Structures are given as structure tokens and as C-alpha cells.
Amino acid sequence: MKNLKIGKKLSLSFIAVLLVTVAANLYSISNLKKAANLNDDLFKGPYMVTTESMGIRRDLVSIGRNIGNSILREQPVEYRKTILEDFESVNKRIDLIEKSFSGEENELVKNSQTSISNLRSSIDNLKNEYEQVYAFLEKKDYKHAEEMTAQNTKYWDIYSSCIDQSIKLYENAEKLGTQFNQSVKETSSTSRSISIALNIISVIIGVVICVYITRSLKKPIEELEVAANKMASGDFDIDVNYESEDELGTLSRSMVKMSNEIKDIIEDTVRVLGEVASGNFNIETNAEYIGVFKYIENSINKITTDLSETMEQINIASEEVGAASDQVASGSQMLSQGATEQASAIEELSSTISEISEKIKGTSENAKQANSLSLNAAKQVQEGNNQMKEMVKAMEDITFTSTEIGRIIKTIDDIAFQTNILALNAAVEAARAGEAGKGFAVVADEVRNLAAKSAEAAKNTATLIENSIEAVENGTKIVDNTADSLQKIINTANRTAKLVNDIAKASEEEATSISQVTLGVEQISEVVQTNSATSEESAAASEELSGQAQMLKSLIDKFVLRDSNKNIDFNKNEVNYFATND
The missing domain is CATH 1.10.287.950 (Methyl-accepting chemotaxis protein)
Structure with a gap:
């Protein structure tokens, strides 16, 4: 592991942490999708049944009120269209509720399906009663029509039964909603616990890998930092002991080589400048000036x-x-x-x-x-x-x-x-x-x-x-x-x-x-x-x-000048590195 390249070390560590993180995220995504499906079922099931049950009650109240108004105001034709539209609306709502309970197999669903069947039968009976009342109204026999719709009559019993069945459907929908809510809470709690556990595992693995990588990099970097600071302060007698086949080992060897070469060049430069300072211009360099030092x-x-x-x-x-x-x-x-x-x-x-x-x-x-x-x-x-x-x-x-x-x-x-x-x-x-x-x-x-x-x-x-x-x-x-x-x-x-x-x-x-x-x-x-x-x-x-x-x-006359016939081999155009690289 020590001789692996730093890039491979970091890649393997990142892949390990990434795999655990991906697993945790995939599990969280799966649970989120499951929760979303439960919410969709809740909306299409109990929530819709509750809404439609309330709509049925409103339609039944409208039917009862309009039948009474058609008798009291002696306007059966004017109210008939509205009454028939309300009956049709009730039947459509019953169809929607019936579809929402298909495929379910529990006690509440069975009770709800029974209530739907009873409600549909009661609606049919109520419509038949209304047709008989309307027959009296067409004959302008308002007295018999009023007697048929009075309390404690067959019409009244059927109407009350319809109201009761719609209330029962509403109550069953609320109970189903409570069950859905409890199921969502249980699923959410389980998902949260598992996600927390996976994240903790991911953090532990990441910390372990981080500590290992840090320890494997800290020591050579500290040695290189000390060497770089010494070179920055002008001391090229550096000591780097780290040996490895990774990038830091290569960098350590390169830094030692660089220090020795720069040291030789500086010593030769000091010698030449010392001779120049004493007035001797007939002097030449001895060290090998490479790269940018060639400009010096x-x-x-x-x-x-x-x-x-x-x-x-x-x-x-x-x-x-x-x-x-x-x-x-x-x-x-x-x-x-x-x-x-x-x-x-x-x-x-x-x-x-x-x-x-x-x-x-x-x-x-x-x-x-x-x-x-x-x-x-x-x-x-x-x-x-x-x-x-x-x-x-x-x-x-x-x-x-x-x-x-x-x-x-x-x-x-x-x-x-x-x-x-x-x-x-x-x-x-x-x-x-x-x-x-x-x-x-x-x-x-x-x-x-x-x-x-x-x-x-x-x-x-x-x-x-x-x-x-x-x-x-x-x-x-x-x-x-x-x-x-x-x-x-x-x-x-x-x-x-x-x-x-x-x-x-x-x-x-x-x-x-x-x-x-x-x-x-x-x-x-x-x-x-x-x-x-x-x-x-x-x-x-x-x-x-x-x-x-x-x-x-x-x-x-005090200076020692070069022999004008002696040729010094150097490129006069390569004397300023910074000017040529601007």
C-alpha cells in the first residue's frame, strides 16, 4: 500500500466511501418512492372516498330540498332537471368510491363495499319514490305528493337510509386514512433508522481511510516542507529520508538533486562575482549551468x-x-x-x-x-x-x-x-x-x-x-x-x-x-x-x-581586463529569463 501512487490511494479510498454512500442513498431513494406510493394510495383511496362521501351528502341534501321546494312552490317541472342531475351526480360518486376499494382485502374495505351496495340500492329506491311523487305533481295533486314526502313515510325512511350510508362511508374512509398514516409512519421510522446506520458506517469508513491517508502523507510532506523552508532561507544542505515509489518519494529525490545542483551553481557564481568585485574581469565559470540557470x-x-x-x-x-x-x-x-x-x-x-x-x-x-x-x-x-x-x-x-x-x-x-x-x-x-x-x-x-x-x-x-x-x-x-x-x-x-x-x-x-x-x-x-x-x-x-x-x-589601469582576442562562447540574447518569458 505504501508504494502505491497517491492518486490510486485516494481513488480506492474515495471508491470505498462512495460505495457505502451510494448504498445508503439507494436505500433512501427506495423508501422515498415507497412513501410516495403510500401517499398516492392515500390520495386515491381514503382521501378521495372522504371527499366523494361528503359530495354524496351534499347531493342528497340538494335532492331533498328541491323535492320539497317543487311541492311547496308547485313548480315540479322547474326543479325536475336539477333533481335528476343530483341523482346522476350521486351515482357517479358511488362509481368512483367503488373503484377505489377494488383489490383491497380487509374488514373496513368489506364493510365499505357493503355500504356502497346498500347506498346504491337506497338511491334507486329513492328515485322510484320521487317518480311517484312527480306523477302526483304532474296531476297537480300536491296534497298526496306532500303526504308521500312527510316524516315516518317510506320516502322518508329511504332518504334517511341514504344519508346514513353516506355517513358510514365517510367514517370508514377516515379509519382507512388512519391505517395508511400509521403505515407511513412505520415505514418512515424504519427507513430513517437504516439510513442513519448506513450513514454512520459511511462516516466511520471515511474517517478510517482519512486517518490512514493523512498519516501516510503527513510525514513526507513535513520533511519536504522543512527542506523547502531551508532552501527558501538560502540553506541548500537539506536532509530528506523518505523513500517510496509514490509521487512524494519521487519529489523527495528530485528536491535533493535540485538542492545539490543549485548549491554547485551558487558556489561557482559566488566565486566568479568575487573575482569581478576585486577587479578581475578575466574570469570564467566552471559549474554546469542547466535550464534557466543558463541565463545566469x-x-x-x-x-x-x-x-x-x-x-x-x-x-x-x-x-x-x-x-x-x-x-x-x-x-x-x-x-x-x-x-x-x-x-x-x-x-x-x-x-x-x-x-x-x-x-x-x-x-x-x-x-x-x-x-x-x-x-x-x-x-x-x-x-x-x-x-x-x-x-x-x-x-x-x-x-x-x-x-x-x-x-x-x-x-x-x-x-x-x-x-x-x-x-x-x-x-x-x-x-x-x-x-x-x-x-x-x-x-x-x-x-x-x-x-x-x-x-x-x-x-x-x-x-x-x-x-x-x-x-x-x-x-x-x-x-x-x-x-x-x-x-x-x-x-x-x-x-x-x-x-x-x-x-x-x-x-x-x-x-x-x-x-x-x-x-x-x-x-x-x-x-x-x-x-x-x-x-x-x-x-x-x-x-x-x-x-x-x-x-x-x-x-x-587598476582593473584586469579580458584579452580582446579571446572568444567567450555564450548567447548574448539569452541573458534575461524574465524578459523572454513575459
Whole structure:
């Protein structure tokens, strides 16, 4: 048993426990099925008989009530259908009860079968009695029908017998139900006891097998755990004594082999790294690096090779740095001198740019003043133009008024003409009147003279007004031409002001640009001064760098480097196991 594989040990143990468990479950399933069959028999037997017996009683009560109502209400036809349906329902229920008792052979079943037979006979007799009652009802002989259904009659005895038989069936069904219940309890108790016993046996077998398996596995696992913990803490001197042909025995032998191999590799790695730490890069590995440890061997060889090559390159670089630092020092001094000359030239350039900036600022101020004067002139011309427009409007009003006066004078002229005609008529009439009309003729003559003078004055006034209108029209034309000239002057003044404003803005922008140029020149001056200082510092740093290069070369000379002609066989691509397995 000791040399069996762990899988076989566990399989056999599991199969043994499983067989006992399956046996217990099969027995439990069998008992559950038996209990289910008993419950089904209970439902189809006593429970159904009880239900149908109660249904028979309800149907009998309905029959008795409807027969009584058909007599009392004298409505035999209306109740007959319901009564016959109740009789049919009773017979169907009796058939169901009779089927449920078939195949049973005990005292209660026999008594129930007798009750069924008696009940069926009583139902038939009750129906016959009802047919006789219904015959009287069809003849409307309600008195005889009521006498037949009264108490202590044959009908009443048969009806009471039917009720009693249905009650007896119900009582027998309850007794059968009690017997079924007792049988189920006994079966359940027996099944429970046997199931508990089988489960206890299963548990005992499982515990025994578990204890055996645990004891057979615990000791080697504890030895392997101790060995693994020692290896995890860095101690590869392990002691595993378990010997077997199972998986744990194989694991024990593999762990001892692994410990010895890792120990050899670590000792060789320590030796190589110790030589590297002392400055000897001309060293090689001796142990056999297998599997993933091959990456360690490749990494060690790559480290020693790369460091040797790096040190050699550093040595060459230190010599080149020493030579280059001397050149940098010389160049830095020349750069410093050139930077000083540049600073002087930039200061002169900055002074010139400042003068140009001041002149541009003056031009900008003059342009602003010219712009202001142009705007004021344009404003004054605009005011003169507005006044000319008001003058034109006034002359138009004069023209309109003169025209109205001309009309009035025309009216006066017409009145004078009419007056003259009236005076002439008055003179004619005075001449006709003779002496009596002489005084009136004198008056008419005076009136005619006044009318003639009025007409002459109106004519002269009209001539003057016409001349005034003509003069006003000529003045209006002159004013319109003057207004057009002023508008052109305004437009020219506005364009001039815009040009002067553009010149002022351009002057301001030029002043801003000159300021930025001045700022840039100052920054260049600062940069040149900084470059001069940096050049001096670079010269000093180059001298210091030359000294450091000499010291670095002396340090490199302390290391023992590999022979560049000696070839170390390793794969430079296999130096990082974790990178290749990501």
C-alpha cells in the first residue's frame, strides 16, 4: 500500500466511501418512492372516498330540498332537471368510491363495499319514490305528493337510509386514512433508522481511510516542507529520508538533486562575482549551468565581457577627453575675447536704435497733432455747410412768401380793375341823371383815379417781387454750389485726417517695434556677456576635466581586463529569463 501512487490511494479510498454512500442513498431513494406510493394510495383511496362521501351528502341534501321546494312552490317541472342531475351526480360518486376499494382485502374495505351496495340500492329506491311523487305533481295533486314526502313515510325512511350510508362511508374512509398514516409512519421510522446506520458506517469508513491517508502523507510532506523552508532561507544542505515509489518519494529525490545542483551553481557564481568585485574581469565559470540557470551563466559572461570592453573604451575616452579639454580651453578663451568685442558693438547699436526710437516717437506725436487739427478743420467746415443749408432753406421760404405776395397783388389788381369798371358805370349813370348826378359823377371819377393808382402800384410791386424771386433763385444756385464745394472740402479733410491717423498709428507701431528691437539687442547683449562669462568658466572647467581624465585613466589601469582576442562562447540574447518569458 505504501508504494502505491497517491492518486490510486485516494481513488480506492474515495471508491470505498462512495460505495457505502451510494448504498445508503439507494436505500433512501427506495423508501422515498415507497412513501410516495403510500401517499398516492392515500390520495386515491381514503382521501378521495372522504371527499366523494361528503359530495354524496351534499347531493342528497340538494335532492331533498328541491323535492320539497317543487311541492311547496308547485313548480315540479322547474326543479325536475336539477333533481335528476343530483341523482346522476350521486351515482357517479358511488362509481368512483367503488373503484377505489377494488383489490383491497380487509374488514373496513368489506364493510365499505357493503355500504356502497346498500347506498346504491337506497338511491334507486329513492328515485322510484320521487317518480311517484312527480306523477302526483304532474296531476297537480300536491296534497298526496306532500303526504308521500312527510316524516315516518317510506320516502322518508329511504332518504334517511341514504344519508346514513353516506355517513358510514365517510367514517370508514377516515379509519382507512388512519391505517395508511400509521403505515407511513412505520415505514418512515424504519427507513430513517437504516439510513442513519448506513450513514454512520459511511462516516466511520471515511474517517478510517482519512486517518490512514493523512498519516501516510503527513510525514513526507513535513520533511519536504522543512527542506523547502531551508532552501527558501538560502540553506541548500537539506536532509530528506523518505523513500517510496509514490509521487512524494519521487519529489523527495528530485528536491535533493535540485538542492545539490543549485548549491554547485551558487558556489561557482559566488566565486566568479568575487573575482569581478576585486577587479578581475578575466574570469570564467566552471559549474554546469542547466535550464534557466543558463541565463545566469550568460549574464555573468556578458557582464564581465561588457565591463571589460566598457573599461577599455573609458580608458580610450579618457585620453581623448584629455586632448579635447585642452582644445576646449583654447577655444573658450577665443570665444570669450570675441564675446567681449560683440558686447561693445552691441552697445553702440543699442545707442543708435535708441536715437531712432526717440525720432519716431516725435514723428508720432506730430502726426497726432496734425490729425487733431485736420479733424477740427473738418468739423468747422461741416458747421459752415450746415449754416449754408439753413440759408438755402430761408431763401426758399422767401421765394414761397414772395409768390404768395404776388398772388395777393394780383388780387388787388383785379379789385382795382373791378373798381374802375364800377366807377365808369357810376359815371355813366350820373351823366344820365343830369344835374342830380353831377356830385356822384365827381365821386365816381375820384374812385376811378384811385383804382388806376392802385393798379399801377400793384403792377410795380409785382415787378419788384418778380425781380426779388429771380435774385433769390440766383442766390440759391450760388449757395448750392458753395455747399457742394464745402462738402468736397469736408470729404478731403476727412481723408486727410484718416491718412494722418494712419501715419500716427504706423509711427506708434514703428516705435513699438524699435522698442522691441532695443529690448532684443539688450537681451543679445546679456547673452553675449553670459557667453563671455561661460567661456571663461568653460576654460576653467576644461582644465579641470583634463585633470579628471588623467585621474580616471589611472583608476582604469587598476582593473584586469579580458584579452580582446579571446572568444567567450555564450548567447548574448539569452541573458534575461524574465524578459523572454513575459
